[in-house]
Amino acid sequence: MRVVTRQDILAHFDRHAVLDAIEDGFKAFARDQAQVAPVIHLAFPAAAGECHVKAAHVEGDEVFTVKLATGFYDNPKRGLPSSNGFMAVVSATTGEPRAILQDDGALTDLRTALAGVIATRLGGRRGARTLGIVGSGVQARLQAEFTCELLGYDSLVLWARASEKAAALADSLRASLPDLEISTAPTPADLCARADTIITATAARAAIVRADWVRPGTHITAVGADSPGKQELDPALFARARHVIVDSVAQCTAHGETAHAVGAGIIARDALLPLGVALSQAPLARAEDDITIADLTGVAVQDAAIARCVWHRLDT
Amino acid sequence: MRVVTRQDILAHFDRHAVLDAIEDGFKAFARDQAQVAPVIHLAFPAAAGECHVKAAHVEGDEVFTVKLATGFYDNPKRGLPSSNGFMAVVSATTGEPRAILQDDGALTDLRTALAGVIATRLGGRRGARTLGIVGSGVQARLQAEFTCELLGYDSLVLWARASEKAAALADSLRASLPDLEISTAPTPADLCARADTIITATAARAAIVRADWVRPGTHITAVGADSPGKQELDPALFARARHVIVDSVAQCTAHGETAHAVGAGIIARDALLPLGVALSQAPLARAEDDITIADLTGVAVQDAAIARCVWHRLDT
Numbered sequence: 001m002r003v004v005t006r007q008d009i010l011a012h013f014d015r016h017a018v019l020d021a022i023e024d025g026f027k028a029f030a031r032d033q034a035q036v037a038p039v040i041h042l043a044f045p046a047a048a049g050e051c052h053v054k055a056a057h058v059e060g061d062e063v064f065t066v067k068l069a070t071g072f073y074d075n076p077k078r079g080l081p082s083s084n085g086f087m088a089v090v091s092a093t094t095g096e097p098r099a100i101l102q103d104d105g106a107l108t109d110l111r112t113a114l115a116g117v118i119a120t121r122l123g124g125r126r127g128a129r130t131l132g133i134v135g136s137g138v139q140a141r142l143q144a145e146f147t148c149e150l151l152g153y154d155s156l157v158l159w160a161r162a163s164e165k166a167a168a169l170a171d172s173l174r175a176s177l178p179d180l181e182i183s184t185a186p187t188p189a190d191l192c193a194r195a196d197t198i199i200t201a202t203a204a205r206a207a208i209v210r211a212d213w214v215r216p217g218t219h220i221t222a223v224g225a226d227s228p229g230k231q232e233l234d235p236a237l238f239a240r241a242r243h244v245i246v247d248s249v250a251q252c253t254a255h256g257e258t259a260h261a262v263g264a265g266i267i268a269r270d271a272l273l274p275l276g277v278a279l280s281q282a283p284l285a286r287a288e289d290d291i292t293i294a295d296l297t298g299v300a301v302q303d304a305a306i307a308r309c310v311w312h313r314l315d316t
Numbered sequence: 317m318r319v320v321t322r323q324d325i326l327a328h329f330d331r332h333a334v335l336d337a338i339e340d341g342f343k344a345f346a347r348d349q350a351q352v353a354p355v356i357h358l359a360f361p362a363a364a365g366e367c368h369v370k371a372a373h374v375e376g377d378e379v380f381t382v383k384l385a386t387g388f389y390d391n392p393k394r395g396l397p398s399s400n401g402f403m404a405v406v407s408a409t410t411g412e413p414r415a416i417l418q419d420d421g422a423l424t425d426l427r428t429a430l431a432g433v434i435a436t437r438l439g440g441r442r443g444a445r446t447l448g449i450v451g452s453g454v455q456a457r458l459q460a461e462f463t464c465e466l467l468g469y470d471s472l473v474l475w476a477r478a479s480e481k482a483a484a485l486a487d488s489l490r491a492s493l494p495d496l497e498i499s500t501a502p503t504p505a506d507l508c509a510r511a512d513t514i515i516t517a518t519a520a521r522a523a524i525v526r527a528d529w530v531r532p533g534t535h536i537t538a539v540g541a542d543s544p545g546k547q548e549l550d551p552a553l554f555a556r557a558r559h560v561i562v563d564s565v566a567q568c569t570a571h572g573e574t575a576h577a578v579g580a581g582i583i584a585r586d587a588l589l590p591l592g593v594a595l596s597q598a599p600l601a602r603a604e605d606d607i608t609i610a611d612l613t614g615v616a617v618q619d620a621a622i623a624r625c626v627w628h629r630l631d632t
Contacts, residue, residue, distance in 0.1 A: 001402075001418060003319055040353040040371050042380060047409045053371055053382055055356045064358060066369055068382055068404060070411025084411045086317075086404075088384060093363045095386025095400045100416060102317060 002099045004314060009103050012313045019114050019150070021309045023279055025058050025301035026118070026247065030276025033059040036300045048073040056300035058308075063089045063098060065307040067300065069108060083108075087307040099311050107310070111302040113142035115247065116199060116221050117150050119275060119294035122284055123219040123245060124197045129154055132195025134188060134208055134232070136160035136169045139201040139223060144173055147199065148180055157194050159185040160202075189213045200224055200232040207260075211236035216289040223296045228255040233293070235261040242290035247275045251297040258295045318415045320630060325419050328629045335430050335466070337625045339595055341374050341617035342434070342563065346592025349375040352616045364389040372616035374624075379405045379414060381623040383616065385424060397421075403623040415627050423626065427618040429458035431563065432515060432537050433466050435591060435610035438600055439535040439561060440513045445470055448511025450504060450524055450548070452476035452485045455517040455539060460489055463515065464496055473510050475501040476518075505529045516540055516548040523576075527552035532605035539612045544571040549609070551577040558606035563591045567613040574611045 028034045040053035049072035057064035069085040076082060083105030089098045101107060131153040133144045144156055156173065160166035166184045174182050185191035192198065192213035200209060200222045209220070211234040224232045238244055238261035246252035249272055253262050261267045275294065278284055286292055344350045356369035365388035373380035385401040392398060399421030405414045417423065447469040449460045460472055472489065476482035482500045490498050501507035508514065508529035516525060516538045527550040530536070540548045554560055554577035562568035565588055569578050577583045591610065594600055602608055 001319070003317070003416070035358050037356040037358060037369070038354065040356055040369065040382075042351050042353060042371055042373055044373070044380075044408055044411075047411075049408070049411050051371070051380070051382075051406065051411065053353070053356065053369055055358055055367070055369055057358055057360070064360075064367070066356075066367075066384055068406070068413070070406065072409070072411040075410055078410075080410055080412075082411075084406075084413060086413060088402075090367065090384070090386065090400075092360055092365070093388070094391055094394075094396055095360075095363075095365050095367065095388035095398075096396075097384070097400060097402060097418070100319070102413070 021305035025305035026276040054300040056304040065304040111306040123292040128196035132191040132198040135201035136165035155181040159191040207234040245294040337621035341621035342592035370616040372620040381620040427622040439608040444512035448507040448514040451517035452481035471497040475507040523550040561610040
């Protein structure tokens with residue numbers, strides 16, 4: 001069994017291979033050809049901490065993945081990062097652990113960002129040029145970088161509740177993506193008025209994007225609502241959407257953006273389009289003026305796909 | 317994060333410290349002062365394999381444990397052991413992984429054996445001298461060794477379905493425990509007639525020990541029924557027992573020995589005595605002629621206790 005550091009993982013990271021693997025993982029998940037175990041959750045309230053353990057295997061893969069991820073939110077006060085953890089890569093033919101990828105959460109950030117790219121590529125309308133990013137954290141940055149680089153957006157508009165953070169992210173992205181036209185929006189309404197495609201990547205607990213701000217033809221990928229109590233989108237927006245694409249029907253109706261809309265009777269559970277199904281039937285049927293939503297909560301097949309890819313690169 | 321080999325783990329293993337820690341773990345579990353997560357299970361039928369992930373934290377412990385255990389039952393055909401896996405020791409104050417104890421199942425064998433010692437010490441009648449062991453595998457050997465060494469039994473009688481395996485185990489134990497009087501029994505009925513205390517440690521899927529074979533005053537610890545479909549004891553025996561001690565009410569009534577007796581209406585769920593409660597109230601109220609049963613299915617607090625002890629010894 002090999003222990004691989006975060007540095008080595010990132011040095012060997014092949015974004016294109018992982019993108020394809022995650023897409024295949026979602027398709028397998030939709031065909032019921034993946035085992036995704038119920039998530040283990042431990043809570044450490046005295047330390048503002050939590051631990052999740054997720055496990056998955058995609059049928060036919062020679063390895064499966066068990067991910068341990070911790071978030072201890074008092075750590076930054078002590079000069080430590082909040083996120084820690086690893087992915088264990090285990091042989092699906094002998095049960096032997098092959099590698100511990102000690103990524104400290106980096107692979108989760110990457111697989112979440114690449115799922116965003118997959119959903120945005122699927123849902124975004126042809127000719128979309130301006131990407132709007134709501135948020136200013138690690139995930140907002142990755143969604144901006146990956147989406148612009150991989151899907152060819154040439155203009156980026158940013159908004160975050162803390163305007164100085166949005167400005168700092170804009171400056172930093174100008175350095176890494178010099179060909180991109182980058183600006184900040186004074187309000188989320190202004191961002192909605194300018195963006196063809198919107199990605200929300202915040203930890204918000206109440207809707208930021210109001211239904212009547214969103215222009216016809218907009219695609220929205222929401223990645224923030226990964227656990228109960230979070231919300232980024234106005235549920236009324238779901239009434240305007242031609243397609244609501246969900247990474248997991250069970251999770252999205254339990255605690256995703258979709259849960260608020262289903263709970264309010266705005267959209268029926270039966271009307272949801274599983275991401276893996278939509279990918280298998282791509283391209284998506286959408287008219288120029290249709291609004292589409294992709295609600296991503298994170299599925300362990302993404303972990304299985306990214307860990308397998310990293311391990312393959314290291315093993316060969 | 318440190319990776320510790322099986323060899324290093326065993327070289328630093330302190331049986332007495334672990335025994336105490338597991339006992340404390342059971343008490344905390346009974347007081348609801350332990351988090352024990354639902355178990356993750358993945359199945360690999362094409363390779364006759366399975367994977368379990370268990371996680372637990374005992375309130376106040378500075379670390380928690382996530383255990384990954386695989387059993388791939390075709391491995392021996394390829395010259396590989398069936399069991400693989402590790403326990404991750406993680407800080408409960410920062411979420412940082414401290415150690416991977418790559419025990420390949422050894423710590424699970426040891427914590428199961430030590431839980432047997434704890435239950436047998438609690439349930440066995442004063443003056444018990446002859447221990448009967450049903451089974452001939454790794455767990456049967458450990459139960460025999462630990463129980464005789466730690467609880468002072470001076471006579472041992474063995475029975476297993478394959479008589480040559482029982483004979484081989486007897487020979488091997490004569491070498492490691494030269495002061496012990498060791499014999500094999502021709503039938504399980506004969507073993508029951510000779511033993512004061514019986515430990516069953518098999519993978520049987522139908523009752524081996526019949527109710528009318530068991531003499532008054534006998535204590536029985538059953539450790540085999542760790543998953544659905546397994547059974548070692550005649551459910552009718554439960555009608556004769558003064559105490560039925562269970563490591564976990566939920567697990568024992570779902571798939572332990574107790575499940576068969578509760579399912580048949582022989583004993584009520586309310587009559588079960590949680591091991592942690594019994595340990596906190598020890599000594600057990602029992603008369604010379606009472607029959608007592610301890611049903612052990614394995615609880616993740618045992619993993620948390622043993623991993624913490626091993627890590628403490630390595631860390632200091």
